[in-house]
Amino acid sequence: MKPGPYYQWDRRLHPPAKTPDYKTSVSRSPQYSLISLETSINEMTGPRFGHNDIDPLDNDLLGNYAKPGESPIGERIILHGRVLDENAKPIPNTLVEIWQANAGGRYRHKKDTYLAPIDPNFGGCGRTLTDENGYYYFRTVKPGAYPWRNWVNDWRPAHIHMSIFGSAFAQRLITQCYFEGDPLIPRCPIVQTIPDPDAIEQLTAKLDYNGTIPLDTIAYKFDIVLRGRRSTLFENRLEGN
Protein backbone atom coordinates (compact mmCIF):
# COMPACT_ATOMS: atom_id res chain seq x y z
CA MET A 1 0.00 0.00 0.00
CA LYS A 2 1.27 3.45 -0.91
CA PRO A 3 0.26 6.59 0.99
CA GLY A 4 -2.25 8.62 -1.00
CA PRO A 5 -4.06 11.95 -0.74
CA TYR A 6 -4.87 13.51 2.61
CA TYR A 7 -8.29 13.28 4.22
CA GLN A 8 -10.15 16.54 3.87
CA TRP A 9 -9.79 19.07 6.68
CA ASP A 10 -12.64 18.73 9.14
CA ARG A 11 -13.61 22.39 8.90
CA ARG A 12 -16.22 21.95 11.64
CA LEU A 13 -13.51 21.18 14.19
CA HIS A 14 -11.54 24.30 13.32
CA PRO A 15 -12.72 27.83 14.01
CA PRO A 16 -14.57 29.58 11.19
CA ALA A 17 -12.79 32.60 9.68
CA LYS A 18 -15.22 35.19 10.97
CA THR A 19 -15.72 35.09 14.75
CA PRO A 20 -16.93 38.58 15.77
CA ASP A 21 -16.19 38.20 19.50
CA TYR A 22 -12.55 38.02 18.43
CA LYS A 23 -12.72 41.47 16.87
CA THR A 24 -9.70 41.43 14.58
CA SER A 25 -11.19 38.48 12.68
CA VAL A 26 -14.02 40.66 11.35
CA SER A 27 -11.91 42.56 8.81
CA ARG A 28 -9.42 39.72 8.25
CA SER A 29 -11.83 36.93 7.25
CA PRO A 30 -12.59 36.10 3.61
CA GLN A 31 -16.27 36.45 2.80
CA TYR A 32 -16.32 34.07 -0.18
CA SER A 33 -16.13 30.29 0.18
CA LEU A 34 -12.83 28.48 -0.05
CA ILE A 35 -12.27 26.63 -3.35
CA SER A 36 -11.82 22.93 -2.51
CA LEU A 37 -8.99 21.01 -4.19
CA GLU A 38 -8.05 17.37 -4.09
CA THR A 39 -4.54 17.25 -2.67
CA SER A 40 -2.00 16.87 -5.47
CA ILE A 41 1.77 16.47 -5.45
CA ASN A 42 1.95 20.25 -4.98
CA GLU A 43 0.65 19.96 -1.43
CA MET A 44 1.45 16.32 -0.59
CA THR A 45 5.03 17.55 -0.43
CA GLY A 46 6.41 20.06 2.05
CA PRO A 47 9.66 21.24 3.63
CA ARG A 48 11.82 18.83 5.58
CA PHE A 49 14.21 19.70 8.36
CA GLY A 50 17.21 17.98 9.87
CA HIS A 51 19.52 18.21 12.84
CA ASN A 52 21.77 20.59 10.86
CA ASP A 53 19.00 23.18 10.94
CA ILE A 54 18.68 23.48 14.70
CA ASP A 55 20.78 23.12 17.86
CA PRO A 56 20.18 20.58 20.65
CA LEU A 57 19.58 23.35 23.23
CA ASP A 58 16.87 24.97 21.10
CA ASN A 59 14.14 22.99 22.93
CA ASP A 60 15.27 24.20 26.38
CA LEU A 61 13.71 27.58 27.16
CA LEU A 62 15.13 27.38 30.70
CA GLY A 63 18.60 27.52 29.19
CA ASN A 64 18.52 28.89 25.64
CA TYR A 65 18.47 32.56 26.66
CA ALA A 66 19.69 32.49 30.28
CA LYS A 67 23.03 33.88 31.37
CA PRO A 68 25.47 31.19 32.53
CA GLY A 69 24.47 29.93 35.98
CA GLU A 70 21.13 31.75 35.90
CA SER A 71 17.64 30.65 35.05
CA PRO A 72 14.29 32.29 34.28
CA ILE A 73 11.82 33.00 37.08
CA GLY A 74 8.62 30.95 37.07
CA GLU A 75 7.09 27.51 37.40
CA ARG A 76 9.47 25.05 35.74
CA ILE A 77 7.58 22.74 33.37
CA ILE A 78 8.19 20.06 30.80
CA LEU A 79 5.79 20.22 27.85
CA HIS A 80 5.84 16.96 25.96
CA GLY A 81 3.75 14.72 23.75
CA ARG A 82 3.52 13.12 20.36
CA VAL A 83 2.67 14.36 16.87
CA LEU A 84 0.29 11.86 15.26
CA ASP A 85 -2.01 11.81 12.26
CA GLU A 86 -5.72 10.95 12.28
CA ASN A 87 -4.80 7.28 11.73
CA ALA A 88 -2.84 7.46 15.04
CA LYS A 89 0.36 7.05 13.05
CA PRO A 90 3.33 8.93 14.54
CA ILE A 91 4.88 11.71 12.41
CA PRO A 92 8.67 11.43 12.86
CA ASN A 93 11.36 14.07 12.23
CA THR A 94 8.92 16.93 11.96
CA LEU A 95 9.67 20.46 13.14
CA VAL A 96 7.75 21.72 16.18
CA GLU A 97 8.27 25.37 17.13
CA ILE A 98 6.84 27.17 20.18
CA TRP A 99 6.66 30.71 21.52
CA GLN A 100 5.19 32.17 24.69
CA ALA A 101 5.13 34.98 27.23
CA ASN A 102 7.20 34.78 30.42
CA ALA A 103 5.84 33.86 33.88
CA GLY A 104 4.33 37.35 34.23
CA GLY A 105 2.57 37.35 30.86
CA ARG A 106 5.08 39.64 29.11
CA TYR A 107 6.37 38.83 25.63
CA ARG A 108 9.88 39.63 24.50
CA HIS A 109 8.62 41.53 21.46
CA LYS A 110 9.15 45.18 20.59
CA LYS A 111 5.41 45.60 20.06
CA ASP A 112 4.43 44.29 23.54
CA THR A 113 4.11 47.19 26.00
CA TYR A 114 2.40 45.40 28.92
CA LEU A 115 3.72 46.74 32.23
CA ALA A 116 4.78 43.33 33.59
CA PRO A 117 8.58 43.18 33.26
CA ILE A 118 10.77 41.30 30.80
CA ASP A 119 12.71 38.42 32.38
CA PRO A 120 16.40 38.94 31.50
CA ASN A 121 16.94 35.17 31.40
CA PHE A 122 13.97 34.25 29.25
CA GLY A 123 13.64 34.56 25.47
CA GLY A 124 10.38 32.68 24.95
CA CYS A 125 10.93 30.57 21.87
CA GLY A 126 12.00 27.00 21.23
CA ARG A 127 12.07 24.40 18.48
CA THR A 128 12.73 20.70 18.12
CA LEU A 129 12.33 17.75 15.76
CA THR A 130 10.09 14.84 16.73
CA ASP A 131 11.95 11.54 17.15
CA GLU A 132 11.25 8.35 15.17
CA ASN A 133 8.10 7.76 17.28
CA GLY A 134 6.73 11.26 16.77
CA TYR A 135 7.74 12.30 20.30
CA TYR A 136 8.80 15.85 21.26
CA TYR A 137 9.57 17.71 24.49
CA PHE A 138 10.43 21.20 25.71
CA ARG A 139 11.58 22.60 29.06
CA THR A 140 10.21 26.03 29.89
CA VAL A 141 8.38 28.10 32.50
CA LYS A 142 4.62 28.15 32.64
CA PRO A 143 3.50 31.40 30.97
CA GLY A 144 1.31 33.92 32.77
CA ALA A 145 -2.06 35.27 31.66
CA TYR A 146 -2.00 38.68 30.00
CA PRO A 147 -4.47 41.41 29.05
CA TRP A 148 -5.26 42.34 25.47
CA ARG A 149 -7.31 44.98 23.72
CA ASN A 150 -10.42 43.18 22.60
CA TRP A 151 -13.16 43.83 25.09
CA VAL A 152 -11.93 46.23 27.76
CA ASN A 153 -11.22 43.54 30.38
CA ASP A 154 -10.10 40.55 28.29
CA TRP A 155 -7.28 38.31 29.51
CA ARG A 156 -5.71 35.49 27.57
CA PRO A 157 -5.44 32.21 29.48
CA ALA A 158 -1.89 30.93 30.00
CA HIS A 159 -0.91 29.48 26.63
CA ILE A 160 1.97 28.38 24.46
CA HIS A 161 1.79 28.97 20.70
CA MET A 162 2.76 25.93 18.65
CA SER A 163 3.71 25.58 14.99
CA ILE A 164 3.84 22.11 13.43
CA PHE A 165 4.82 21.16 9.88
CA GLY A 166 3.91 17.48 9.45
CA SER A 167 5.03 15.68 6.30
CA ALA A 168 3.31 17.91 3.75
CA PHE A 169 2.31 21.52 3.12
CA ALA A 170 -1.27 20.23 3.33
CA GLN A 171 -0.77 19.51 7.06
CA ARG A 172 0.70 22.88 8.09
CA LEU A 173 -0.80 23.99 11.41
CA ILE A 174 -0.44 26.72 14.01
CA THR A 175 -2.35 26.36 17.26
CA GLN A 176 -2.21 27.23 20.96
CA CYS A 177 -1.80 24.93 23.94
CA TYR A 178 -3.71 25.78 27.14
CA PHE A 179 -3.36 24.32 30.64
CA GLU A 180 -5.81 22.04 32.42
CA GLY A 181 -8.10 23.75 34.90
CA ASP A 182 -7.46 27.38 33.88
CA PRO A 183 -10.67 29.35 34.60
CA LEU A 184 -9.82 31.87 31.86
CA ILE A 185 -10.28 29.24 29.13
CA PRO A 186 -14.10 29.44 28.91
CA ARG A 187 -13.96 33.27 29.01
CA CYS A 188 -11.50 33.72 26.16
CA PRO A 189 -12.92 34.91 22.79
CA ILE A 190 -9.96 33.34 20.94
CA VAL A 191 -10.46 29.92 22.55
CA GLN A 192 -14.18 30.24 21.95
CA THR A 193 -13.69 30.74 18.19
CA ILE A 194 -13.69 26.92 18.25
CA PRO A 195 -17.31 25.76 18.16
CA ASP A 196 -16.83 22.21 19.47
CA PRO A 197 -16.21 21.83 23.25
CA ASP A 198 -14.40 18.51 22.71
CA ALA A 199 -12.05 20.24 20.28
CA ILE A 200 -11.28 22.90 22.92
CA GLU A 201 -10.60 20.12 25.41
CA GLN A 202 -8.09 18.74 22.91
CA LEU A 203 -6.12 22.03 23.12
CA THR A 204 -5.72 21.68 26.88
CA ALA A 205 -2.45 20.15 28.09
CA LYS A 206 -2.98 17.72 30.95
CA LEU A 207 -0.90 17.66 34.12
CA ASP A 208 1.27 14.57 33.69
CA TYR A 209 2.28 13.54 37.17
CA ASN A 210 4.23 10.53 35.90
CA GLY A 211 6.28 12.78 33.62
CA THR A 212 7.20 15.12 36.48
CA ILE A 213 10.81 15.13 37.72
CA PRO A 214 10.67 15.09 41.55
CA LEU A 215 12.10 18.23 43.20
CA ASP A 216 12.78 19.74 39.76
CA THR A 217 10.11 20.20 37.07
CA ILE A 218 6.36 19.61 36.67
CA ALA A 219 5.18 17.98 33.41
CA TYR A 220 2.26 18.63 31.07
CA LYS A 221 1.35 16.32 28.20
CA PHE A 222 0.07 17.66 24.89
CA ASP A 223 -0.47 15.41 21.86
CA ILE A 224 -1.00 16.98 18.44
CA VAL A 225 -3.07 15.36 15.69
CA LEU A 226 -2.59 16.39 12.05
CA ARG A 227 -4.63 15.29 9.02
CA GLY A 228 -4.28 11.64 8.08
CA ARG A 229 -4.07 10.26 4.58
CA ARG A 230 -5.60 7.50 2.55
CA SER A 231 -3.69 4.51 1.35
CA THR A 232 -3.70 3.74 -2.34
CA LEU A 233 -5.15 0.23 -2.09
CA PHE A 234 -4.94 -0.76 -5.73
CA GLU A 235 -1.79 -0.18 -7.76
CA ASN A 236 -3.70 0.17 -11.03
CA ARG A 237 -5.85 2.98 -9.72
CA LEU A 238 -4.92 6.57 -10.50
CA GLU A 239 -3.68 8.39 -7.47
CA GLY A 240 -5.57 11.40 -6.28
CA ASN A 241 -4.10 13.93 -8.63
Next chain:
Amino acid sequence: MTQQLDYLKETPSQTAGPYVHIGLAPGAAGFDIYRQELGWDIAGPNAKGERIRVEGVVIDGMGSPIKDVMLETWQANSEGLYAHPEHAGEVEDGFRGWGRVITDFDTGEWGFDTVKPGPVKLPDGKVSAPHISLWIVARGINVGLQTRLYFEDEAEANAADPVINLIEWEKRRQTLIARKTERDGKTVYRFEIKLQGPDETVFFDI
Protein backbone atom coordinates in the same frame (compact mmCIF):
# COMPACT_ATOMS: atom_id res chain seq x y z
CA MET B 1 -23.68 -1.82 19.92
CA THR B 2 -22.40 0.20 17.00
CA GLN B 3 -18.77 -0.41 16.25
CA GLN B 4 -16.59 2.68 16.68
CA LEU B 5 -14.13 3.96 14.11
CA ASP B 6 -10.75 4.53 15.67
CA TYR B 7 -9.64 7.68 13.85
CA LEU B 8 -8.25 10.49 15.97
CA LYS B 9 -9.55 14.03 15.57
CA GLU B 10 -7.39 16.85 14.26
CA THR B 11 -5.97 19.38 16.66
CA PRO B 12 -7.91 22.57 15.94
CA SER B 13 -6.16 25.66 14.60
CA GLN B 14 -5.79 28.91 16.52
CA THR B 15 -4.56 32.32 15.39
CA ALA B 16 -0.80 32.88 15.26
CA GLY B 17 -1.41 36.17 17.12
CA PRO B 18 0.52 39.44 16.89
CA TYR B 19 3.75 38.09 18.35
CA VAL B 20 4.30 35.22 15.88
CA HIS B 21 7.77 36.66 15.20
CA ILE B 22 9.03 35.61 18.65
CA GLY B 23 8.79 31.98 17.68
CA LEU B 24 9.30 32.01 13.94
CA ALA B 25 11.40 35.14 13.25
CA PRO B 26 12.86 36.23 16.62
CA GLY B 27 15.22 38.76 15.02
CA ALA B 28 12.19 40.76 13.92
CA ALA B 29 10.75 40.60 17.45
CA GLY B 30 13.95 42.28 18.60
CA PHE B 31 16.27 39.57 19.91
CA ASP B 32 18.91 37.17 18.72
CA ILE B 33 18.67 33.60 19.95
CA TYR B 34 19.14 30.95 17.27
CA ARG B 35 22.31 30.07 15.33
CA GLN B 36 20.16 30.43 12.20
CA GLU B 37 16.58 31.41 11.57
CA LEU B 38 14.81 29.13 9.13
CA GLY B 39 13.20 30.04 5.83
CA TRP B 40 15.25 33.04 4.70
CA ASP B 41 16.97 31.26 1.81
CA ILE B 42 14.38 29.61 -0.41
CA ALA B 43 16.33 28.48 -3.47
CA GLY B 44 19.93 28.29 -2.23
CA PRO B 45 23.03 29.26 -4.19
CA ASN B 46 23.03 26.35 -6.67
CA ALA B 47 19.50 26.57 -8.01
CA LYS B 48 19.22 26.78 -11.77
CA GLY B 49 16.67 28.97 -13.52
CA GLU B 50 15.70 32.61 -13.47
CA ARG B 51 16.30 34.56 -10.25
CA ILE B 52 13.22 36.62 -9.40
CA ARG B 53 11.88 38.77 -6.62
CA VAL B 54 8.30 38.52 -5.43
CA GLU B 55 6.72 41.38 -3.46
CA GLY B 56 3.37 42.52 -2.20
CA VAL B 57 1.11 43.53 0.63
CA VAL B 58 -1.80 41.85 2.38
CA ILE B 59 -4.89 44.08 2.52
CA ASP B 60 -7.73 43.70 5.03
CA GLY B 61 -11.44 44.30 4.50
CA MET B 62 -11.02 48.01 5.34
CA GLY B 63 -8.45 48.42 2.54
CA SER B 64 -5.51 48.74 4.95
CA PRO B 65 -2.24 46.82 4.67
CA ILE B 66 -1.74 44.28 7.46
CA LYS B 67 1.55 44.81 9.25
CA ASP B 68 1.80 41.66 11.35
CA VAL B 69 1.46 38.94 8.72
CA MET B 70 3.69 35.91 8.27
CA LEU B 71 3.65 34.07 4.95
CA GLU B 72 5.21 30.75 4.14
CA THR B 73 6.03 29.83 0.57
CA TRP B 74 6.33 26.39 -1.05
CA GLN B 75 7.45 25.82 -4.61
CA ALA B 76 9.13 23.47 -7.07
CA ASN B 77 12.53 24.18 -8.62
CA SER B 78 12.98 25.43 -12.18
CA GLU B 79 12.45 21.88 -13.47
CA GLY B 80 9.17 21.46 -11.64
CA LEU B 81 10.51 19.19 -8.89
CA TYR B 82 9.73 19.51 -5.20
CA ALA B 83 12.45 18.91 -2.58
CA HIS B 84 10.59 15.99 -1.04
CA PRO B 85 11.05 12.20 -1.23
CA GLU B 86 7.55 11.65 -2.59
CA HIS B 87 8.44 13.59 -5.72
CA ALA B 88 10.86 11.58 -7.86
CA GLY B 89 13.94 13.43 -9.08
CA GLU B 90 16.87 15.34 -7.66
CA VAL B 91 16.78 19.02 -6.82
CA GLU B 92 19.92 21.16 -6.63
CA ASP B 93 21.99 20.88 -3.44
CA GLY B 94 20.69 23.53 -1.03
CA PHE B 95 17.34 23.98 -2.78
CA ARG B 96 14.60 23.70 -0.15
CA GLY B 97 11.75 25.44 -1.94
CA TRP B 98 10.32 26.72 1.34
CA GLY B 99 10.44 30.21 2.70
CA ARG B 100 9.21 32.28 5.59
CA VAL B 101 8.41 35.93 4.97
CA ILE B 102 7.19 38.67 7.32
CA THR B 103 5.75 42.08 6.58
CA ASP B 104 7.47 45.33 7.44
CA PHE B 105 6.02 46.67 10.73
CA ASP B 106 5.67 50.20 9.28
CA THR B 107 4.55 49.64 5.69
CA GLY B 108 3.13 46.11 5.53
CA GLU B 109 5.34 45.34 2.50
CA TRP B 110 6.76 41.83 2.17
CA GLY B 111 9.10 40.33 -0.39
CA PHE B 112 11.39 37.41 -1.10
CA ASP B 113 14.06 36.29 -3.56
CA THR B 114 13.79 32.92 -5.24
CA VAL B 115 13.93 31.22 -8.63
CA LYS B 116 10.93 31.01 -10.91
CA PRO B 117 9.43 27.53 -10.51
CA GLY B 118 8.87 25.29 -13.53
CA PRO B 119 5.60 23.60 -14.48
CA VAL B 120 4.82 20.49 -12.39
CA LYS B 121 3.82 17.25 -14.13
CA LEU B 122 0.92 15.53 -12.39
CA PRO B 123 0.43 11.74 -12.41
CA ASP B 124 -2.79 11.99 -14.39
CA GLY B 125 -0.95 13.62 -17.31
CA LYS B 126 -2.07 17.17 -16.57
CA VAL B 127 0.41 19.94 -15.77
CA SER B 128 0.33 22.60 -13.05
CA ALA B 129 1.31 26.00 -14.43
CA PRO B 130 4.33 27.50 -12.63
CA HIS B 131 3.15 28.70 -9.25
CA ILE B 132 4.20 29.32 -5.66
CA SER B 133 1.93 28.08 -2.87
CA LEU B 134 1.43 30.59 -0.05
CA TRP B 135 0.19 30.05 3.50
CA ILE B 136 -0.84 33.17 5.38
CA VAL B 137 -1.19 33.55 9.14
CA ALA B 138 -1.68 36.62 11.33
CA ARG B 139 -3.54 38.07 14.26
CA GLY B 140 -7.25 37.82 13.40
CA ILE B 141 -6.78 34.84 11.04
CA ASN B 142 -8.09 31.76 12.85
CA VAL B 143 -6.95 29.16 10.31
CA GLY B 144 -3.99 29.72 7.95
CA LEU B 145 -5.15 30.78 4.48
CA GLN B 146 -3.84 28.84 1.48
CA THR B 147 -3.49 30.47 -1.90
CA ARG B 148 -1.33 30.21 -5.04
CA LEU B 149 0.68 32.82 -6.89
CA TYR B 150 0.81 32.36 -10.68
CA PHE B 151 2.83 34.45 -13.15
CA GLU B 152 1.45 37.00 -15.63
CA ASP B 153 3.93 35.96 -18.35
CA GLU B 154 2.75 32.31 -18.32
CA ALA B 155 -0.63 33.01 -19.90
CA GLU B 156 -0.74 29.83 -21.96
CA ALA B 157 0.16 27.54 -19.06
CA ASN B 158 -2.23 29.42 -16.77
CA ALA B 159 -5.08 28.89 -19.25
CA ALA B 160 -4.54 25.12 -19.01
CA ASP B 161 -3.91 24.93 -15.27
CA PRO B 162 -6.30 22.44 -13.59
CA VAL B 163 -6.59 24.49 -10.39
CA ILE B 164 -7.20 27.86 -12.06
CA ASN B 165 -9.86 26.16 -14.17
CA LEU B 166 -11.68 24.95 -11.06
CA ILE B 167 -12.53 28.57 -10.26
CA GLU B 168 -15.94 29.11 -11.79
CA TRP B 169 -15.71 32.92 -11.94
CA GLU B 170 -13.15 34.05 -14.51
CA LYS B 171 -12.82 37.43 -12.82
CA ARG B 172 -11.68 35.76 -9.61
CA ARG B 173 -8.94 33.82 -11.43
CA GLN B 174 -7.16 37.14 -11.98
CA THR B 175 -6.61 37.52 -8.23
CA LEU B 176 -4.01 34.72 -8.40
CA ILE B 177 -1.86 36.28 -11.14
CA ALA B 178 1.25 38.22 -10.06
CA ARG B 179 2.07 41.25 -12.25
CA LYS B 180 5.51 41.43 -13.83
CA THR B 181 7.66 44.53 -13.47
CA GLU B 182 11.36 45.24 -13.64
CA ARG B 183 13.67 47.04 -11.24
CA ASP B 184 17.42 47.54 -11.67
CA GLY B 185 17.42 44.90 -14.40
CA LYS B 186 15.80 42.32 -12.14
CA THR B 187 12.41 40.70 -12.67
CA VAL B 188 9.96 41.54 -9.90
CA TYR B 189 6.48 40.07 -9.54
CA ARG B 190 3.92 42.06 -7.59
CA PHE B 191 1.21 40.10 -5.78
CA GLU B 192 -1.38 41.85 -3.67
CA ILE B 193 -3.46 39.63 -1.42
CA LYS B 194 -6.91 40.96 -0.49
CA LEU B 195 -8.42 39.12 2.44
CA GLN B 196 -11.95 40.40 2.05
CA GLY B 197 -14.21 42.33 -0.28
CA PRO B 198 -15.35 42.41 -3.90
CA ASP B 199 -11.90 41.65 -5.36
CA GLU B 200 -11.01 39.16 -2.63
CA THR B 201 -8.12 36.78 -3.40
CA VAL B 202 -9.12 33.17 -4.01
CA PHE B 203 -8.27 30.94 -1.05
CA PHE B 204 -8.19 27.16 -1.23
CA ASP B 205 -9.20 24.26 0.96
CA ILE B 206 -6.40 21.88 -0.03
